Amino acid sequence: MTQAGTAPAATESRAKPIVWSIAGNDSGGGAGLAADLRAAEAFGVHLCPVVAAVTAQNSQAVTHIDAVAPDVLDAQLAALAADLPPAALKTGLLGGRAQIEVVARWVDRLRERSPVALVVDPVLRASSGADFAAADTVAAYRELLLPRATLVTPNRREAERLAGVDEGSADAPELARRLQALGATSVCITGGDDGAGQGDWALDWIDTAHASGWLALPRHATPHTHGTGCTFATSAASALALGFVPADALVLAKMATTQALRDGYAAGQGAGPVHARAGFGTQADLMPVLSWDENSDFDSCQRLPGARQSPISLENELGLYAIVDSAERVRQVVAAGVRVVQLRIKTPDATLRAAVAQALAACNAAGATLVVNDHWRLAAELRAPAVHLGQEDLQALGSEGRAELAASGLKLGVSSHSLWELARARGLRPWYAACGPVWPTLTKAMPWVPQGMDNLAWWVHMAGVPVVAIGGILAPEQLTEAARSGASGVCVVRGLGDDPARTVPAWQAALQAGRAAPPLPVPALPHPSLGVQ
Template sequence: MSAMLPIVWSIAGTDSGGGAGLSADQRMADAFEVHLCPVVAAVTAQSSTAVTRVEPLAPELIEAQLLALEHDMPPQALKTGLLGGVAQVELVARWVDRLRARGPLALVVDPVLGASTGAGFADEATLRAYQALLLPRATVVTPNRREAAALLGEAPAGGDAACAAPALARALQARRGARSVCITGGDSAQDGALALDWIATPQAEGWLALPRQATPHTHGTGCSFATALACALALGFVPADAAVLAKMATAQALRHGGAAGQGAGPVCARAGFGLEPALLPRMSWGEAPAFGVGEASSGAAAARPLDLYAIVDSAARVRQALAADVRTLQLRIKTPAVPDAAWHAALAEEIRAGVAACRAAGAELFVNDHWRLALELGAEAVHLGQEDLMALGDAGRRALRDSGLKLGISTHSLWELCRAATLRPRYLACGPVWPTLTKAMPWRPQGLDNLAWWCAMAPAPVVAIGGLLEAAQFEQAARCGADGVCAVRVLGEEPARTVPALQRALSQGRAAAALPVPALPHPSLERED
């Protein structure tokens, strides 16, 4: 018996033209393999060129639909679209509270205030109801820039370009109580060749970027994006990762849109969007829209696989690993709580000695963290974590990119993968693949399924790290497509004894059949509603 699909309720309007509203929601839910319950809140008479009538359903009719679903098909996520009036907004707010009293529920609010054809869907009283009742309950709200300004009670003077999306998002969080905000920008051609969405979530803030789709067929884009977010949340993803998947699915839906009348045709979401590397967006580290879209990684032309990747804590251990025929190493020396001058001098000597030993052996050495010192001492490569890179700021990251150092970057989630890709890395580490005690972290184990997905989708070679304690795991990681596999504790006291078996396992894994790549990864962080 197959497992029950996650359930999303969409409380929204019909579209007699089949382009937007519940029609678009259904197509997107099918693409995610999520079950959609389409709850009609309003009926619209519309075609591809005009909306000629909007008729909100009586609240008792909406409630009858919800009561029918409540116990048989309770949702993991609820998405709102066109609601039609104050009474309908009030009803939805009551039901969100009712459902949350029984368990976790993600709420995605798509503030459908008007149609792309120009028809208005919300009067001032309805707008105030959104502000007071839905935004404070929202897990994610998905306005475009004009809708965001309206929800804040501001007029977007000067057009879309004058509305700073980051400031609008933070104001919606601070003044309206939304937990996460995604301000969509696909409708703003003034952004140029890239379609830019700003996300502000508890996990991360930044621009999500993909090349703008050259198509007139965009009907239902906003509905599709919000439903994709709801589907990803229903699958257990946190808002930042859900936004990445929504961006991918919506871009693919735009690509497959087509004419169905005299005006803009509907977008068409399809299964398989999660396996197209070109759909993986880039994410900025801050408000500066720097992405490197289309740039090759510094590892793209590297012919040498990273293979067995030894992580050691001293120059002496570097020499031991080299003697065991390891040719990719990381020198990771932990910084004490209060580093003094003697420690800094010792660190410099360890890096200097490690660099010299690896250069003599023709091996690749990545120095962990201390990139400026590593550069000064002749290192060619460094490894940095996401927090370290964030702390550098825009100027520091530019200096790092311009230094010529090859860069390895840790990634644990989809948004971290998208953010790291902007720095043209030599490799992207995926971890922890298995549970690890090496360091405390909030991440769930990636497992072989996520590792295989990373290897298929990442724009640079992938290194598997975390919890690798026996040779069989090295073989499995190689079968996922990992370019390098990290050895830390498994090296033991005598690498010459342990390394041959690990290298044989890597060779066997590369010769064996590849492990399957899932349509989507699984969540790597627990969602908190």
């Protein structure tokens, strides 16, 4: 059986996604291409190290920089394009405008053949203070690379320089908007290097097509930080090459870089290198939190352990979780023995209040828990115990609405379909996070790729809160497999049939069979659940 943190043997025979890193060579082995190679290995992708600049440096200083001649850089890229075309390309230290022009031309050529993600790490200055970029180089970044960038990952000072603003004159969200106005599709303003953040949290501001907010993990205090930015950018490029959208790629990059900081080590008299390595994807305490807005106050967000919820305890057991659309169906399923039932009425009318009240009365009489879908204010008014909300609904509430919901005392279930949605749900410390769709579902149209048993097991291991499996569970055999993941609850909708008194016993037996079976293995990384657009 595959153990947590090890890749399945079957993947070893598959071709690895290819990432090009066009960057500088660090003679001290800490940053640049050396760090990029370590990060790519941690993700299981193949990295082609293209030398754009040669540096003479050690752990204390950069003493010399020599940009590779443009024709030499072009020759390296031409050789790779003929045999090892990339799924993603990452740039680091490029040397000057002429080198940037070569890179831009090759990005366009490659994209004529197939999609290629471009991650731009604008290395403009060394942590030791050495300036890597003259004014014409910065202008070339703005004119040639940002308009082509899938993702740009500057620190705050680099973002200010690219945006052309004075130091401290714009916050991270505003800097991200300015860089997007210059053409970058997605932006991450990294904050770990300058102590940006709140309290003990290291915060990066992300702004992508799918999500924006502060990506947060507890800060790891260490003197060994050399290569942090390179590791982050290459990790993001590796995740993009594996098929993750930028928001999810940044979650994985945050995890991998935090682990690399933890495993940094001394090499020389100055700051030692960070050390990215495989296995970060199953370290549950590396799963970050994502804010819902620009509020960066994470002091009230207790640290979530992310421990695998197995074996299931009485405190977190939801069991067979029925989802129905009427008070009468609630009465039927609780009479059949279901103890958690969600009332989902998507098109409310004048009878909604009566339906919720009747469903609540039926659950109270049977000792069951009613979960009201969407209508949380009505649920609170009628003293229902729990509510389930989707992430779009929670986002629409705004900060005041979410605070009101938290103060209501309702237990909260939250949908999550992707890594960034799981990171965002964690910040609410919900009763449970739903992982779905586990299998293809016709209940409603969704852009999501089915999670499957591998992602479900990963969710359970990493979420730090109970997980509920939902989506496409039509046969008891499917429920048995889902229960093997350690999920606290497994949702059944259409599979309840016309007569729950007849079908529920089979579902309950399937649940118990799954609980008694060997647990599912946890994959080293989840698979993407949203197709790249």
